[in-house]
Amino acid sequence: MSRERYSPSEIEPRWQAFWERDQTFRTDEDPAKDKAYILDMFPYPSGAGLHVGHPEGYTATDIVARHLRSKGVAVLHPMGWDAFGLPAEQHALQTGTHPADTTQKNIATFRRQLKSLGFSYDWSREVDTTDPAYVKWTQWIFLELFERGLAYQDEIPVNWCPALGTVLANEEVKDGRSERGGHPVFRVPLRQWMLRITAYADRLLEDLSKVSWPEGTRVMQVEWIGRSEGAEIAFEVEGHPGTRIEVFTTRPDTLFGATFVVLAPEHPVVERITTPARRAEVLAYAARTRGRSERERRESKDKTGEPTGAFAVHPLTGKLIPIWIADYVLWGYGTGAVMAVPGHDGRDFEFAGKFGLPIERVVRSAEVEASAALEAAFESDGIACHSGPYDGLTTAACKAAITAELERSARGRKRVEYKLRDWIFSRQRYWGEPFPIYFPVRCEGDPRTLPESAVSIDFSSPRAVDRSELPLRLPDLEDFKPGEDPAGPLARAKDWRFFQKDGQWFARETNTMPQWAGSCWYYLRFIDPKNEQALVDPAKAKAWLPVDLYVGGAEHAVLHLLYARFWHKVLYDAGIVPTEEPFGKLVHQGMILGEIEYTAYVAEDGTRVSRRDVQEESTPDGRPEFREITTGRTVVPTRVEEAQVTKVGTDFVLAAEPTVAVDARAHKMSKSRGNVINPDSVVQQYGADSLRLYEMFMGPLEATKPWSTASIAGVRRFLDRTWAVCTRTLSPEAPPDGLERLLHRTIKKVGDDLEGLRFNTAISALMQLTNELFGLEAPPRRACETLVLLLHPMAPHIAEELWERMGHPPSIQRVPWPAFDAAMLTDDEVEVPVQVNGKVRGRVKVPTAASEDTVIAAARADENVARHLDGKQLVKVQYVPGRIVTIVVK
RNA sequence: GGCCGAGUGGCGAAAUGGCAGACGCGGCGGAUUCAAAAUCCGCUUUCCAAAAGAAGUGUCGGUUCGAGUCCGACCUCGGCUACCA
Numbered sequence: 001m002s003r004e005r006y007s008p009s010e011i012e013p014r015w016q017a018f019w020e021r022d023q024t025f026r027t028d029e030d031p032a033k034d035k036a037y038i039l040d041m042f043p044y045p046s047g048a049g050l051h052v053g054h055p056e057g058y059t060a061t062d063i064v065a066r067h068l069r070s071k072g073v074a075v076l077h078p079m080g081w082d083a084f085g086l087p088a089e090q091h092a093l094q095t096g097t098h099p100a101d102t103t104q105k106n107i108a109t110f111r112r113q114l115k116s117l118g119f120s121y122d123w124s125r126e127v128d129t130t131d132p133a134y135v136k137w138t139q140w141i142f143l144e145l146f147e148r149g150l151a152y153q154d155e156i157p158v159n160w161c162p163a164l165g166t167v168l169a170n171e172e173v174k175d176g177r178s179e180r181g182g183h184p185v186f187r188v189p190l191r192q193w194m195l196r197i198t199a200y201a202d203r204l205l206e207d208l209s210k211v212s213w214p215e216g217t218r219v220m221q222v223e224w225i226g227r228s229e230g231a232e233i234a235f236e237v238e239g240h241p242g243t244r245i246e247v248f249t250t251r252p253d254t255l256f257g258a259t260f261v262v263l264a265p266e267h268p269v270v271e272r273i274t275t276p277a278r279r280a281e282v283l284a285y286a287a288r289t290r291g292r293s294e295r296e297r298r299e300s301k302d303k304t305g306e307p308t309g310a311f312a313v314h315p316l317t318g319k320l321i322p323i324w325i326a327d328y329v330l331w332g333y334g335t336g337a338v339m340a341v342p343g344h345d346g347r348d349f350e351f352a353g354k355f356g357l358p359i360e361r362v363v364r365s366a367e368v369e370a371s372a373a374l375e376a377a378f379e380s381d382g383i384a385c386h387s388g389p390y391d392g393l394t395t396a397a398c399k400a401a402i403t404a405e406l407e408r409s410a411r412g413r414k415r416v417e418y419k420l421r422d423w424i425f426s427r428q429r430y431w432g433e434p435f436p437i438y439f440p441v442r443c444e445g446d447p448r449t450l451p452e453s454a455v456s457i458d459f460s461s462p463r464a465v466d467r468s469e470l471p472l473r474l475p476d477l478e479d480f481k482p483g484e485d486p487a488g489p490l491a492r493a494k495d496w497r498f499f500q501k502d503g504q505w506f507a508r509e510t511n512t513m514p515q516w517a518g519s520c521w522y523y524l525r526f527i528d529p530k531n532e533q534a535l536v537d538p539a540k541a542k543a544w545l546p547v548d549l550y551v552g553g554a555e556h557a558v559l560h561l562l563y564a565r566f567w568h569k570v571l572y573d574a575g576i577v578p579t580e581e582p583f584g585k586l587v588h589q590g591m592i593l594g595e596i597e598y599t600a601y602v603a604e605d606g607t608r609v610s611r612r613d614v615q616e617e618s619t620p621d622g623r624p625e626f627r628e629i630t631t632g633r634t635v636v637p638t639r640v641e642e643a644q645v646t647k648v649g650t651d652f653v654l655a656a657e658p659t660v661a662v663d664a665r666a667h668k669m670s671k672s673r674g675n676v677i678n679p680d681s682v683v684q685q686y687g688a689d690s691l692r693l694y695e696m697f698m699g700p701l702e703a704t705k706p707w708s709t710a711s712i713a714g715v716r717r718f719l720d721r722t723w724a725v726c727t728r729t730l731s732p733e734a735p736p737d738g739l740e741r742l743l744h745r746t747i748k749k750v751g752d753d754l755e756g757l758r759f760n761t762a763i764s765a766l767m768q769l770t771n772e773l774f775g776l777e778a779p780p781r782r783a784c785e786t787l788v789l790l791l792h793p794m795a796p797h798i799a800e801e802l803w804e805r806m807g808h809p810p811s812i813q814r815v816p817w818p819a820f821d822a823a824m825l826t827d828d829e830v831e832v833p834v835q836v837n838g839k840v841r842g843r844v845k846v847p848t849a850a851s852e853d854t855v856i857a858a859a860r861a862d863e864n865v866a867r868h869l870d871g872k873q874l875v876k877v878q879y880v881p882g883r884i885v886t887i888v889v890k
Numbered sequence: 891g892g893c894c895g896a897g898u899g900g901c902g903a904a905a906u907g908g909c910a911g912a913c914g915c916g917g918c919g920g921a922u923u924c925a926a927a928a929u930c931c932g933c934u935u936u937c938c939a940a941a942a943g944a945a946g947u948g949u950c951g952g953u954u955c956g957a958g959u960c961c962g963a964c965c966u967c968g969g970c971u972a973c974c975a
Binding site (some may be wrong): 231248250338418557558607646647706760771831832838886 | 891892893894895896900901904905908909912913914915916929932942948953955963967968969970971974975
């Protein structure tokens, strides 16, 4: 047997080529086998190439896929590209390269990088969301939504971002700025395509109980949907017969405590009811609110508002209460109007306090008098008081009683509200799927040559492109710039936009779909990627759905995962997919941070300031700034080397200046910080198997973990040792008993750990086995073979190579997973610790099957144990078989 | 402010309520070497010169023969979210 060194750069490309030639990972569609659909969230192929975060989740699923295949399961494990999106288009703007070219180039890089890591994808099923053959079906699903009344147009205030030249969805806006790029965002009204996701709100909520997802993710979706039950109550406006203000409340039981009404400044009734004396101030306030960005509205938490001068009639008492406008009432939620109950709502309490409005208690707790003053809003449930006939009712009973009374007198009714809004589905961009929709045009002559003003498009009569004409392709453009008119760049492609049919001119929709569209259903296309007749063959969908394991980042906890569930349910209703939910088990891999960095704070004169004396502030433009608390002077964070710091207590301090504590933290990898690790260079230096193994060995899959280049050398050393052991002259003898038992234990542990996605402990078990074999001059062949079989899912290249060198034909993927014998999991003898009053005072070696009496006798005979028992009174003696002897004395 | 998660050696971490720190990194010592790198062997939670021993899983309290693990209160860090009536 050869004794050359382990050389990943030589063996890895060879096995990758073998797998490709051999079609080793072609999906097994044998209906007699159990199936497993193992899916990664497909990446956006950015120009930066693969990030070390990608291979984390991808390695995890790859291990599961390889493990299951070796256990005889038919596995579907595909990969593809979420390739529409802004960066390719922005790159096009800067360089003049067509986004399709940039995208294909980036995909090629990603594909090469993923292949270099040895992932066992069935590459024959690769999908690309920008491929017209894929776009066809994305558009087909849109038509399905359109025909079901789930896609509609609306003129609504949207998040217009001039810098990006596009409208953003609420979830793409963070703190009043675009999530990508941080540009300011303004609210302007614009015609948009909307998807009626709210029609599915209840099902999206209820069916969360059917999936096996992380609890935190489920909670986030529940809160995002934000279902609340309450009542809609009508308030008449005094002096305006027929004008009613509807409010939504979850606390109809507090109706008697409503001392004023507040409208959102955008509320249309404001115009009508404001008294002449208040008009100027009210309109000015409303205009100011409209001009303020979301960010500004949020930054000043201080309550502001203006009285309209009008009064509402309390529906139960008939009392007149003032009507105000204030921006803490949101036009987008409920009815855009609230009955303010300052006694029992913190926001109303604050507002009433600021403007001197009356605060009344209408709920009390059991221990409190109805007359007790309110120091703050009492928001808990309790017992009604100062509520006329409802006094004494519990909150729940009072809600029901008051709602019933309002319904009886037609002044209110039960109502369910959701935080979830309909989904703004259009973007004013080039690089996305065109909508398969067109509109009739009124004009004299050819609209392609006429000025805009001479062409009138009837947006109120959208028509669907015939399904036989799909895909509707994007026109080739020279100029992708969005222009300051939010109509989008497609509006300039007049030859594409306008066309004639039956002698009549029509205009195509010039909006495009958001990036989410393609990623909403890609997991379906993987099942049947080449089908030209249907988006997926129903029999195949039935065979593979739902996805059994879905691994991806927690940043998609609401958006992608909610949108995909929504589309899936629509397709379920259409009879296209056989399950109500797309994804069974979901796991989020944790973030990989950069290497730990030590930061000292240095003042201008060079003195170092302890981090305990430093306070972080932010400058007006949002950048962080640091000040010494005592003097107020600014200090600059400065990187220091690990060798210069030492730990004192819980603090890291400068070794040379131990009073100065420094920050020790790992940060997110980012270009600007310069701590990005490139997977290519890790593969080059250590090999793909080492990278895979290291990422799995770092810690639990779901944990956030800092990168450590030094630690990769450790797993590489493990592979070197494994190589060395398995290329020794192997003994044909059966392993000795102790080793045999270790083998069985390791088989069980690795199998269990892989099933539980505990890759770090599986690897440590393999390290222990290798260490054990490393001490043997001629390790037993069967032991080495077992080691390699167990290692294969995690480090496939070295496993294939060693397996072949041991004289077996490839591929190791086709060799069944080793079995263990339960009788071999324990040794004949165990060492049992002996505790006296909770402290270990000795250990005894006893036969595993020994009786309690035997073990206790042996324990008491131990010299050191006996010393601690001497002269004491025995209270209790207990033997937990195989684990521990406990003795309690007095 | 709300929700979720996490606090264990110098570092990443491990531990069905039963020997805290497996495995790995780093460090120290030794072997090999002209020397170094690489490799191999040993040690490595803290206190004590060492043995015996004691302390020790963010803090305080509780349940238990026994708590890193279960319960209650709190502190710190990270992520998400943010006036949703």
